Amino acid sequence: MELNGGEIIVECLKKEGVEHVFGYPGGAVLHIYDAIFNQDDIKHILVRHEQGATHAADGYARTTGKPGVVLVTSGPGATNAVTGIATAYMDSIPMIVITGQVPSPVIGSDAFQEVDTVGITRPCVKHNFLVKDVNDLAETFKKAFYIATTGRPGPVVIDVPKDITAPWVKVPFKYPTKIKMRSYNPTTKGHVGQIKRAVKMMLAAKRPVFYTGGGVVLDNAASELTKLVQRLDFPITQTLMGLGGYPATEKHFLGMLGMHGTYEANMAMHGADVLIAVGARFDDRITGNVERFCPDAKIIHIDIDPSSISKNVRVDIPIVGSVKSVLQSMNDVLAEIEVKNKPEPLDEWWADIERWRARECLKYSKKGKMVMPQAAIESLYKVTNGEAIVCSDVGQHQMFVAQFYKFDRPNRWANSGGLGTMGFGLPAAMGAQIANPDDEVVLVTGDASIQMCIQELSTCLQYNLPLKIVLLNNGYMGMVRQWQEFFYEKRYSESIVEAQPDFVKLVESYGHVGMTVNSPAELDKTMEKAFAMKDRLVLINVLIDPESNVYPMIEAGKGHNEMYMPPESELV
Amino acid sequence: MRHIISILMENEAGALSRVAGLFSARGYNIESLTVSPTEDPTLSRMTLVTWGNEEIIEQITKQLNKLIEVVKLNDLSDGKHIEREMMMIKLKAVGDQREEVKRLVDIFRGKIIDVSESSYVVEMTGATSKLDAFVETVAKELIVEVVRTGPSAIARGVSGLRL
Numbered sequence: 197m198e199l200n201g202g203e204i205i206v207e208c209l210k211k212e213g214v215e216h217v218f219g220y221p222g223g224a225v226l227h228i229y230d231a232i233f234n235q236d237d238i239k240h241i242l243v244r245h246e247q248g249a250t251h252a253a254d255g256y257a258r259t260t261g262k263p264g265v266v267l268v269t270s271g272p273g274a275t276n277a278v279t280g281i282a283t284a285y286m287d288s289i290p291m292i293v294i295t296g297q298v299p300s301p302v303i304g305s306d307a308f309q310e311v312d313t314v315g316i317t318r319p320c321v322k323h324n325f326l327v328k329d330v331n332d333l334a335e336t337f338k339k340a341f342y343i344a345t346t347g348r349p350g351p352v353v354i355d356v357p358k359d360i361t362a363p364w365v366k367v368p369f370k371y372p373t374k375i376k377m378r379s380y381n382p383t384t385k386g387h388v389g390q391i392k393r394a395v396k397m398m399l400a401a402k403r404p405v406f407y408t409g410g411g412v413v414l415d416n417a418a419s420e421l422t423k424l425v426q427r428l429d430f431p432i433t434q435t436l437m438g439l440g441g442y443p444a445t446e447k448h449f450l451g452m453l454g455m456h457g458t459y460e461a462n463m464a465m466h467g468a469d470v471l472i473a474v475g476a477r478f479d480d481r482i483t484g485n486v487e488r489f490c491p492d493a494k495i496i497h498i499d500i501d502p503s504s505i506s507k508n509v510r511v512d513i514p515i516v517g518s519v520k521s522v523l524q525s526m527n528d529v530l531a532e533i534e535v536k537n538k539p540e541p542l543d544e545w546w547a548d549i550e551r552w553r554a555r556e557c558l559k560y561s562k563k564g565k566m567v568m569p570q571a572a573i574e575s576l577y578k579v580t581n582g583e584a585i586v587c588s589d590v591g592q593h594q595m596f597v598a599q600f601y602k603f604d605r606p607n608r609w610a611n612s613g614g615l616g617t618m619g620f621g622l623p624a625a626m627g628a629q630i631a632n633p634d635d636e637v638v639l640v641t642g643d644a645s646i647q648m649c650i651q652e653l654s655t656c657l658q659y660n661l662p663l664k665i666v667l668l669n670n671g672y673m674g675m676v677r678q679w680q681e682f683f684y685e686k687r688y689s690e691s692i693v694e695a696q697p698d699f700v701k702l703v704e705s706y707g708h709v710g711m712t713v714n715s716p717a718e719l720d721k722t723m724e725k726a727f728a729m730k731d732r733l734v735l736i737n738v739l740i741d742p743e744s745n746v747y748p749m750i751e752a753g754k755g756h757n758e759m760y761m762p763p764e765s766e767l768v
Numbered sequence: 769m770r771h772i773i774s775i776l777m778e779n780e781a782g783a784l785s786r787v788a789g790l791f792s793a794r795g796y797n798i799e800s801l802t803v804s805p806t807e808d809p810t811l812s813r814m815t816l817v818t819w820g821n822e823e824i825i826e827q828i829t830k831q832l833n834k835l836i837e838v839v840k841l842n843d844l845s846d847g848k849h850i851e852r853e854m855m856m857i858k859l860k861a862v863g864d865q866r867e868e869v870k871r872l873v874d875i876f877r878g879k880i881i882d883v884s885e886s887s888y889v890v891e892m893t894g895a896t897s898k899l900d901a902f903v904e905t906v907a908k909e910l911i912v913e914v915v916r917t918g919p920s921a922i923a924r925g926v927s928g929l930r931l
Contacts, residue, residue: 314782315785318782318785318786318789319789319793322836323836326781326782343836377836378839378931379777379778379836379837379838379839380836501834502830502833502834503827503830503831503833503834505830506823506826507827510823
């Protein structure tokens with residue numbers, strides 16, 4: 197079969213089972229767009245800005261586990277995509293980004309819409325390619341998908357000069373069925389000896405705690421983890437990225453840990469004698485001051501990426517391997533041992549934990565005239581029966597979702613954890629809805645964040661995406677304001693968003709529905725009304741208490757036992 | 769501590785900038801870097817001199833291994849190895865100095881490979897410390913320019929870094 201470059205790209209995507217491509221056309225990719233025009237198998241989703249394309253593909257990937265695919269043009273198309281690529285890279289999200297490039301003969305001549313895409317994206321991709329020969333296209337795509345989806349996943353950029361896709365250059369096409377790279381062989385199985393040592397250490401623990409991250413979700417290991425935690429009767433806490441990897445409504449779950457983690461989770465970390473870190477990377481938002489991190493704990497760390505191990509915190513038993521397979525092996529080893537002797541119950545440890553839980557660190561006042569942001573998330577949880585796919589932007593609202601929306605399943609929560617990209621939410625929710633047309637997809641956002649990619653409301657109309665947008669509107673960049681309140685004596689430098697749009701009119705002008713919640717009394721009713729509109733995008737503009745804060749909070753550089761708790765006066 | 773890391777990597781455009789970029793992005797030290805093709809034209813051999821404590825060196829080797837184009841690497845400082853660097857140094861040589869410089873070059877087992885009325889170019893090979901010693905010994909005002917390759921290194925014994 198002889199095909200031109202554009203057709204080859206489309207065929208490669210088909211062979212990889214790609215159903216949707218998020219993109220925006222331009223000069224350097226016109227040949228590829230022509231090939232897309234001539235087929236019906238792959239649906240192209242036209243975004244309004246290339247950043248939206250990458251976040252949408254990202255949301256698609258996070259809620260399906262499949263790689264998201266992006267197609268953008270050279271120059272500004274590629275640079276606009278960079279924020280989304282970096283976002284995916286920080287959270288290890290599998291993504292393929294096809295960027296157009298100026299024709300090979302003019303590369304380096306500062307041609308129109310030329311930029312060194314491979315150079316610009318190098319530090320924020322798992323790998324990238326510049327295709328130099330149309331005969332290399334198929335193998336490059338095979339490699340790109342292989343690299344993006346195996347080991348520790350991540351985004352891969354394929355830069356394709358325009359002449360490579362010229363319609364008049366046809367070459368034989370054969371998609372490789374298998375690929376082997378001498379320079380890339382991710383470890384999958386964990387070391388058996390290390391696994392046995394780890395299990396022994398776990399069984400001897402008096403104050404153990406699981407600390408699990410995005411790796412559990414990415415490796416689809418929630419069921420193995422759940423089995424292990426319940427069999428051992430150990431408490432478990434999760435990172436922002438890990439939420440959903442263990443059912444949040446189950447009694448072993450302590451809530452999220454870290455900077456805005458729960459009192460019980462952080463105290464358990466501080467008091468632990470054995471810490472089992474699974475698919476997590478000891479990020480600074482988790483550890484706080486590394487000198488004071490888990491002072492009494494021996495640490496077991498399971499991760500697919502050897503460079504994650506002992507990067508920030510020295511560990512005692514490292515296990516490099518796929519989280520799923522290592523947890524499975526641990527379950528197997530445990531099953532053998534248990535026949536001989538049952539692990540001792542951890543009554544004292546659980547009594548400590550119950551005492552910490554009794555502090556009810558997430559309590560907030562319900563008596564004010566304004567809607568509290570926490571109440572809005574609780575109302576959302578109720579109206580969706582906890583079953584929605586929830587995406588968020590970045591800031592206070594993101595933390596409130598993490599604290600108050602109890603995710604019982606993986607792949608139901610998409611947010612920018614590592615890079616903290618405001619503007620992520622709306623396009624990500626779009627991608628999630630396209631991937632999961634039968635699910636309720638919700639975006640929780642803030643009045644500052646949503647304006648960073650608000651143009652995608654237009655895309656939502658074009659593809660009839662019935663998102664529900666819960667906009668926690670406080671007229672501030674809430675998290676910035678909170679830090680300024682705590683650490684800059686309330687000097688609210690540039691964190692007040694003056695000249696807000698009328699969000700209801702704004703969504704209406706895009707062809708959607710808008711509603712406003714002014715008071716606590718209206719909250720549940722409005723939510724129900726909005727969610728009853730099954731086939732429309734509805735934005736619920738919730739006017740919240742403008743100066744409410746996210747508690748608990750660990751100041752950067754402090755230990756887990758040094759949390760700010762909500763002041764008693766605010767709880768009345 | 770100073771470490772010499774030897775790397776076999778795919779001989780592809782951009783491979784060098786991935787390594788260089790990694791060091792600047794993560795704030796690792798880099799003292800020298802040499803790279804050239806091997807007997808297998810699809811592979812490049814890179815010798816990299818860096819320094820840091822044990823944790824940093826562990827991260828450096830892990831991060832290098834993570835680069836898709838890196839096939840294999842070895843921290844030569846872990847075992848016995850031989851290290852060589854080549855230097856070409858241009859020295860002013862007029863009058864009495866011509867003899868004196870030549871004597872010094874002989875002591876250091878260097879070779880004079882270019883001569884003009886008022887200058888020599890000296891070629892010298894050895895461990896980095898030997899070349900340093902020569903540069904320090906020569907009177908500063910005689911040095912016109914110094915060109916050094918940076919060290920390359922190989923492990924002693926029969927075992928080697930190969931596929």
